[in-house]
Amino acid sequence: MVSTLRASLGLCLGLAAFSLVAQPRPGFDPANLDTSVKPCDDFYAYANGGWLKTHSIPADKARYGGFEELIDGNRAILQKILRETSAKTTWTKGSLEQKVGDFYASGMDEATIERRGLSPLKPILDTIDGLKDAKQLPALLAKLHNQGLSGGFVFYVRQDAKASTHYLGYLNQGGTGLPDRDYYLKDDARSRDIRAKYEVHIAKMLELAGDSPELARVRAKLVMDLETRMAQAQWTRVELRNPQKTYNKRALDQLATEAPGFDWNGYFTARGLKQADLNLSQPSFFQAFGRLASEVTAPQWRTYLRWHVLSATANLLPKAFGDEAFAFHGKVLNGTPEQEPRAKRIEAATDGMLGDALGQLYVKVAFPPEAKVRVLDMIENIRVALRERITNLDWMGAETKLQAIKKLNAITVKIGYPDKWKTYAFDLKRDDYFGNARRAAAFRIQENLKKLGKPIDRTEWNWSAPTVNASYNPTMNDITFPAGILQPPFFDARADDAVNYGAxxxxxxxxxxxxxxxxxxxxxxxxxxxxxxxxxxxxxxESRTDLVVKQYDAYEPIKGEHVNGKLTLGENIADIGGLKIAFAAYQNSLKGKPVPAPIDGFTGPQRFFFGAATVWRNHIREAALSLRLKTDPHSPGRERVNGPLSNLPEFYEAFGCTDGDVMKRDAKVRPAIW
Ligand SMILES: [Zn+2]
Structure with missing residues (x-):
């Protein structure tokens, strides 16, 4: 059966064939249920309990669930492509195979990387050591930023949020090494512990780069001091979600008076930019940054920047650096006991650096065209369902409805892979992993800066084709579904519509x-x-979305650590609305047809909700969950299932939930938005 399917799809390394191995049953497998739990008490546990009992988190992962199952499958395909292309040295220079093959081979060449030691980084460290006066900071930061290295703040080009036909430069806050400002500023035991371990980690990295243990400890304190001052000036993640507050268009000349202390003209000149306008995303952060730029001494800036380039390039350097980076980022921050095998890390780096080159090789073997046709059809049905919902809303007036429907109709769809692939016009050498990665980063920065003054490229993709994810881009008003996500358990060409609409x-x-x-x-x-x-x-x-904030604020996935209802609001609204309209689209798809017979004793609506519960099932380590509660705008897996379902009358009906059941929230607190 495997070979028949492969032949009929014309695949040589069929993902469909792979899926047959990974997903023995099409659609939903009743073995995933835990029937000792009542669906109206905890649907997540009922629908996923069997799966959760028979699966655990691999030692080299922080989380394992619906996404990771699929990611593993995609990565196995990428690994095979990379093993095969890198084994051959006779590819035409400049071909896709030569580029991804040589990049991968250079990363796997540990002997060369060890032999070179820290020498590839030396020119960058020497440049940093050349900083003798804080006045030289703008030119130095410009040089580092042009190479894709971080420090202080971030500058990039994207669509102007208020003039979406133009590009605009955006200055964004940055400068810290921990995942959120809270880690520097909060006084709970977990934050204090992570702070202490971070300082030890900084010292170890500086020591690996040649500092004595005593000097490294002193310098780590200097880094912590400066990063803490930057964290104090940073906006919270909730504040960052406000698109009006973060939109502050300025003429470049204004920065000298608004954020004095840093020569902005000098910085942009050194970056090769002369544009007149830019967006100051967090004005108060840049005022503080200007003060730090002039007040902090040159030696402290040197130490801080030395740390940042070491941290950014640790995985390109000898093993000891990468191991130390994992000891902190993997073990401490995420609770992951083991590092992934090197082959997987280099494969992930190849996808990150040369995503469109590797993506082209991936879709040749792993994207069945019929997946695109069926998913496009579902997208249009779901668009129709939301249009019907908007038309019938009792809380929205006719004028706003007209605008909402105009916007809905205008959403464009990107599916599978881009029409126009990115090219990678820089040297890729088989024996120079550090250089390859740095050239890739610098190339990406230059490609981004080059957009200023050019017409908007609406065909551009932000994901590589194998990515297991999907997105909505508000300034493009488009949705994107890479080839990587159009597979089981998200989409199964062999499954019934109920499960596919639910997933x-x-x-x-x-x-x-x-x-x-x-x-x-x-x-x-x-x-x-x-x-x-x-x-x-x-x-x-807003009176409806306030109810969503309250509902999710109440969830407490770790004792004492709640979901942040305001941080996750956009995602929760999307979950609640998305489930509602997907169900409506499923029901529309049945119109004029006989009611489908139950499968394994479950009706279509019940199987729809199994599909929904399947995609968010996961095991997650407590450290990783705690990290996500602070930083991730998405709610955890259990809440992504039980949150939306417990608001949905269609769910109560499917499983016979009655008043008083946990999964049936009172009508007064239920946010009925769409
Ligand atoms: Zn989302």
Missing amino acids: IGFVIGHEITHGFDDSGSQYDAEGNLKNWWTEADKKAY
Whole structure:
């Protein structure tokens, strides 16, 4: 059967064939259930309990679930491509195979990497050592930023949020090495512990790079001091979600008076940019940064930047550096006991650096065209379902409805892989991993800066084709589904519609609903940050989204650590709305047809909800969960299932939930948005 399917799809390394191995049953397997739990008490545990009992987290992962199962399958295909292409040295120079093969081979050449030691980094460290006066900081940061190295803040080019037909430069806060400002500023035991371990980690890295243990300890304190001052000036993740507050267009000349202490003109000149306008995303951060730039001494800046380039390049250096980076980022921050095998790390780096080159080789063997046709059809059905919902809303006025439908109709769809692949016009050498990675990073930066003044490229993709993810982009007003996600358990060409609408349909509904979440709804059909709501309708909307904040604030996945309802609001609105419209689209798809017979004793609506529960099932280590509660705008897996389902009357009906059941929330606190 495997070979028949492979032959009929014309695949030589069929993902469909792979899927047959990974997913022995099409659609939903009743063995995944835990029937000792009642569906109306805890649907996540009921639908996934069997799976959760028979699966655990591999030692080299922080989380294992619906996404990771699929990622593993994709990565096995990428590994095979990379093993085969890198084994051959006779590819035409400049061909896709030569590029990805040589990049991968250079990363796997541990002997050369060990032999070179720290020498590839030496020119960068020497440049940093050349900083004798804080006045030289703008030129030095420009040099590092042009090479894709971080420090202080970030500058990049993207669509102007209020003029989506133009590109604009964005200055964004940055400068810290821990994943969130909270880690520097909070006084709970977990944050204090991570801070202490971070300082030890900085010292160890500086020691590996040649400092004596005593000097390394002193210098680690200097780094912590400067990063803490930057963290104090940073905005919170909740503040960063406000697109109006982060939109502050300025003429470059204004920065000298608004954020004095740092020569902004000098910085941009050194980056080769002369544009007149830019966006100061967090004005108060840049005021503080200007003060730090002039007050902090040159030796402290040198130490700080030395640490940042060591941290950024640890995985390109000899094993001891990568191992130390994992000891902190993997073990301490995520609780992951073991590092992934090197082959997997280099494969991930290849996808990260040369995503469109590797992606082209991937889709040749792993993207069945019929997946695209069926998913496009589902997308249109879900669009129709949301249009019907908007038309019939009782809380939204006719004027706003007209605008909402205009925006919904204008959403464009990107599916599978880009029409136009990115090219990688820089040298890739078989024996120079460090150089390859640095050239790739510098090339990406230059490609981004080159966009200024050019027309918007609406065909551009932000994901590589094998990526297991999907997205909505508010300034493009488009949704993207890479080839990587269009496979089981998200999409199964052999499964019944109920399961597919519950799984990939839920994801499609989620992405479309992002256009109308608390942030996305502030952008119009053309992708401009421009209000199209009447005041009364906006108020009615916010009174509903306030209920979503309250619902998720109450979830406590770790004792004492709650979901942040405001940080996760956009994702939760998208989950609640996405599930609703995916279910409506499923019901529409049955119109005029006989009711499908139950499968394994379960009705279509029940199987729809099994599909939904399947995609978010996962095991996660406590450290990783704690990290995500602080930084991830998505709720944890259990809440992504039980949160939306417990708001949905269609779910109560499917499983006979009655008043008083945990999974049936009271109508008064239920956010009925879409
Ligand atoms: Zn989302």
